[in-house]
Amino acid sequence: MNSKPTVLNIDSVTKDFGGLRAVDDVSFKIRQGEIVGLIGPNGAGKTTLFNIISGYYPPTKGKIVFKGNNISGLSPFKLAKLGIGRTFQIVKPFAGLTVLENVMVASLLRYPKKKEAEEHSWKILEFTGLADRAYMQAAGLTLAGRKRLEISKALALEPSLLLLDEVVAGLNPAEAAKTVELIFKLKEDEGITILIVEHIMRVIMSISDRIVVLNYGRKIAEGKPEAIAQDPIVIQAYLGEED
Amino acid sequence: MHRKILIFGVIFVIALATIPLLVHDTFYLRVITEAIMWIGLAITWDVIAGYTGYLNFGHGAFFGIGAYTTAILMMRAHWPFGLALIAGGLASGLTAAFIGAPTLRLRGAYFAIATWALARALQQLALVLNFTGGPDGMRLPPFLNPEFFFYAMLTVVVITFAGLWILLEFAPFGLKLKAIREDEAGAMALGLNPTSLKIQSFVLSALPTGIIGGVYAYWITYIDPASVLGDLVTDQAVVMAVFGGLGTLVGPAIGAVLLFAFKTYFWAYLSDYQVLYLIILGAVIALSVVFLPDGLWGTILKYKSSKSPMPLRNDTGETK
Numbered sequence: 001m002n003s004k005p006t007v008l009n010i011d012s013v014t015k016d017f018g019g020l021r022a023v024d025d026v027s028f029k030i031r032q033g034e035i036v037g038l039i040g041p042n043g044a045g046k047t048t049l050f051n052i053i054s055g056y057y058p059p060t061k062g063k064i065v066f067k068g069n070n071i072s073g074l075s076p077f078k079l080a081k082l083g084i085g086r087t088f089q090i091v092k093p094f095a096g097l098t099v100l101e102n103v104m105v106a107s108l109l110r111y112p113k114k115k116e117a118e119e120h121s122w123k124i125l126e127f128t129g130l131a132d133r134a135y136m137q138a139a140g141l142t143l144a145g146r147k148r149l150e151i152s153k154a155l156a157l158e159p160s161l162l163l164l165d166e167v168v169a170g171l172n173p174a175e176a177a178k179t180v181e182l183i184f185k186l187k188e189d190e191g192i193t194i195l196i197v198e199h200i201m202r203v204i205m206s207i208s209d210r211i212v213v214l215n216y217g218r219k220i221a222e223g224k225p226e227a228i229a230q231d232p233i234v235i236q237a238y239l240g241e242e243d
Numbered sequence: 244m245h246r247k248i249l250i251f252g253v254i255f256v257i258a259l260a261t262i263p264l265l266v267h268d269t270f271y272l273r274v275i276t277e278a279i280m281w282i283g284l285a286i287t288w289d290v291i292a293g294y295t296g297y298l299n300f301g302h303g304a305f306f307g308i309g310a311y312t313t314a315i316l317m318m319r320a321h322w323p324f325g326l327a328l329i330a331g332g333l334a335s336g337l338t339a340a341f342i343g344a345p346t347l348r349l350r351g352a353y354f355a356i357a358t359w360a361l362a363r364a365l366q367q368l369a370l371v372l373n374f375t376g377g378p379d380g381m382r383l384p385p386f387l388n389p390e391f392f393f394y395a396m397l398t399v400v401v402i403t404f405a406g407l408w409i410l411l412e413f414a415p416f417g418l419k420l421k422a423i424r425e426d427e428a429g430a431m432a433l434g435l436n437p438t439s440l441k442i443q444s445f446v447l448s449a450l451p452t453g454i455i456g457g458v459y460a461y462w463i464t465y466i467d468p469a470s471v472l473g474d475l476v477t478d479q480a481v482v483m484a485v486f487g488g489l490g491t492l493v494g495p496a497i498g499a500v501l502l503f504a505f506k507t508y509f510w511a512y513l514s515d516y517q518v519l520y521l522i523i524l525g526a527v528i529a530l531s532v533v534f535l536p537d538g539l540w541g542t543i544l545k546y547k548s549s550k551s552p553m554p555l556r557n558d559t560g561e562t563k
Contacts, residue, residue: 054432056428056431075431075436076428076431076432077431077432077433077434077435077436077437080431080432080433080434081434085432086432088428088429088432092426092428092429092432093425093426093429094421094422094425094426094429094430095425095426096421096424096425096490097418097421097422097425101418101421102422104415104418105418105419105422105430105433105435106433106434108415108418108419108434109433109434112415113415114413114414114415114418117415153429153432153433154432156433157433157434
């Protein structure tokens with residue numbers, strides 16, 4: 001179906017928190033240049049899986065292979081160096097620093113000289129549309145601005161794989177449309193592979209090449225958006241069982 | 244912007260260096276020397292507390308380690324002052340790495356508690372050990388040359404200030420520390436190793452503090468556990484930095500000068516009310532936290548930046 005090389009291979013990953021199994025034997029692959037949507041009802045384990053992929057939790061079982069290397073259990077800063085960028089559902093701006101400084105912190109990874117990091121940050125801010133707010137304190141940004149800043153920081157790492165955790169939810173329709181456009185640009189212009197968690201079905205259906213559905217920590221479906229929208233198991237997971 | 248600061252700094256240091264030519268009164272020279280010392284203690288405390296966001300309640304321990312190491316090496320091993328001083332700085336830096344490695348992995352109050360405990364433990368240790376002189380402390384060979392100590396203190400503090408300025412304001416290191424202060428988990432996703440950076444910051448804070456302690460010991464010629472390992476060294480450095488403005492170098496320096504001037508005036512003219520000094524110190528910290536949360540300098544910077552228009556795209560200088 002797709003001959004492009006596999007960028008990320010999630011291989012039977014399980015995560016237990018005490019007696020709670022948050023992610024249960026989940027496997028799927030992401031190929032280069034794809035946008036894969038990860039959906040599921042609240043508490044399905046989407047963010048936990050994100051945190052495992054980006055190194056915040058080690059998996060209890062299973063492994064994660066990124067471009068042929070087993071990366072399970074590596075710390076987030078090592079993964080950032082390898083080329084995995086992520087955003088946080090609960091945004092994490094460096095509130096006391098300016099927008100430019102926020103992005104510079106990330107740019108320093110590839111451009112260790114301050115001057116070059118600053119140049120690179122300006123390019124990122126122009127790309128994401130935050131350049132006019134560069135000298136503003138990050139604390140003063142609106143929610144839409146902060147979500148955009150999250151993407152800017154992840155992009156400044158020059159990642160080959162980008163993990164986006166609910167970057168659209170909470171935005172008004174105009175802002176949401178702009179962010180969706182930005183995500184398409186990332187795929188088309190920059191060739192970045194993307195795994196995206198999103199609650200807004202309209203967005204995820206239009207943006208994804210493939211969708212993986214989680215429920216109670218298990219993968220219950222995987223396929224093209226049209227197929228997922230028709231899948232009775234998925235509909236049942238979201239709407240509940242009929243008597 | 245940086246050139247302007249450099250020129251201003253050089254003129255300022257030259258002005259300070261001419262003080263002994265103008266001030267012949269030993270008392271005043273001594274007061275100025277001590278004021279410079281407090282600038283050094285306040286800015287070094289601010290490296291870990293203000294820039295990195297970890298409260299160190301045992302800063303005085305590093306001052307004491309430097310003082311005792313210098314004294315012991317000079318008196319018991321007959322090392323020359325310069326070498327003993329460097330050893331004092333290294334001993335402080337090593338202790339910081341040793342204490343920081345386990346405690347700086349954790350977020351929260353652990354570090355504050357651990358540093359406080361370190362200071363108390365070292366004070367007790369100096370009281371019971373033989374080679375530290377126990378409660379009697381140690382006497383160093385008297386070298387009664389106020390000008391020498393003025394220049395020694397000035398050199399150490401100016402090098403410290405300049406070094407910290409380059410690392411924290413000019414190089415990317417300071418930005419990385421601030422990112423960790425603002426959000427550690429977020430900083431980690433951007434490729435920063437927080438534990439390693441925090442330990443570097445702590446060593447950077449402790450090493451010059453030890454050297455300052457060594458100069459102090461030889462200057463004052465007498466140290467004991469209460470004077471160099473007591474609470475007061477830390478407490479005063481903390482109040483000076485908080486009052487002046489955390490996360491800057493200029494703020495704590497201003498705080499140090501103002502509070503030390505106040506202290507000197509108070510002890511010289513109102514010594515009957517000595518007990519009031521600590522009460523006033525406590526009130527100053529409480530009031531500045533409530534009414535000047537950014538400190539004196541931070542408040543001035545905020546006021547200035549709210550008055551001036553946004554800098555232009557090509558103005559690549561510091562905006563803070």
